[in-house]
Amino acid sequence: MNKSTIIILVVLVCVFLGAGLYFTNEKLKEERQKRKEAEQANVRLIMDSIRKQKGFSEVVKDELKQLGQQFEAIEPDVTAKIAKAIQLIEINQTENAIEDLAVIMENLLNDYYSKDNAFNAWLKNRRADLHNLLSYCKEDKKINDVELQFFLGVKTIRNKEDHTLNLKLDEYLNATGLIVGIGAIVKIASFWKTKKVNQHLVIA
Numbered sequence: 234m235n236k237s238t239i240i241i242l243v244v245l246v247c248v249f250l251g252a253g254l255y256f257t258n259e260k261l262k263e264e265r266q267k268r269k270e271a272e273q274a275n276v277r278l279i280m281d282s283i284r285k286q287k288g289f290s291e292v293v294k295d296e297l298k299q300l301g302q303q304f305e306a307i308e309p310d311v312t313a314k315i316a317k318a319i320q321l322i323e324i325n326q327t328e329n330a331i332e333d334l335a336v337i338m339e340n341l342l343n344d345y346y347s348k349d350n351a352f353n354a355w356l357k358n359r360r361a362d363l364h365n366l367l368s369y370c371k372e373d374k375k376i377n378d379v380e381l382q383f384f385l386g387v388k389t390i391r392n393k394e395d396h397t398l399n400l401k402l403d404e405y406l407n408a409t410g411l412i413v414g415i416g417a418i419v420k421i422a423s424f425w426k427t428k429k430v431n432q433h434l435v436i437a
Contacts, residue, residue, distance in 0.1 A: 293411050294319050300418060307429055311337055327407040328390065334414030335363060335391035338384065341421045342366040345428060363388045375424055384417045386410070 301315035314337050321330035343361060346352040352369055359365050364385065371381045390410050 290322055293415070294322055296415050297322075300415060300422075303422065303426075307426065311341070322411070327411065328393075328401070331387060331407070331410040331414055332391045334411070334418060335387050338387065338414070338417050338421060339363040339366060341418070341425045342370060345421070345425045363391070370421075376420060380417075380420065383413045387414045387417060 297315050297319050301312040301319075304311040304315070314333055318330040318333040321327070321333065339362070342363070343366065346361075346366065346369065352373075355369055355372065356365065367376070367381055367384050367388070370376050371378060376384065387410055390406070
């Protein structure tokens, strides 16, 4: 076998290998696209199912009303903010309603930790924003790691709402944001109210 024949064979092998890799990559791209389309179809099916469940927003509003009633006697500002969130849901401004829930979370945590020496030492030069308040809340073992990640999602929606004109999220994100926001307030309120009641007892 002469030198030129060897070169031709090497070139042919490279061409076949290159073609094989090309078609393999194309096949992988096609499979990824099909998976993506299937996932999108599943999300659409889930959202159609949620839409057909009459009263989803009514259930959320009822939950918020019950939550607001818990604060009436001890923190009327929270009740007022929850009432505003309900109004926003009624006019289909869910993103703004989630933003209000995040504000309630932040205010409750600020109130709970503002005079906490351990928290202030941990905070150092950091801002007492919702991210750091939630992070310390996890350090303080008031919430767990899974709750932290979900609650930070509500904070992310709040930040997007603050910096985006006419923010519109996918319906499943809005539904999740409302449910998690309500759950976060319930969880925070569970230890916030205990401290508040104890403070009233001391003053009395």
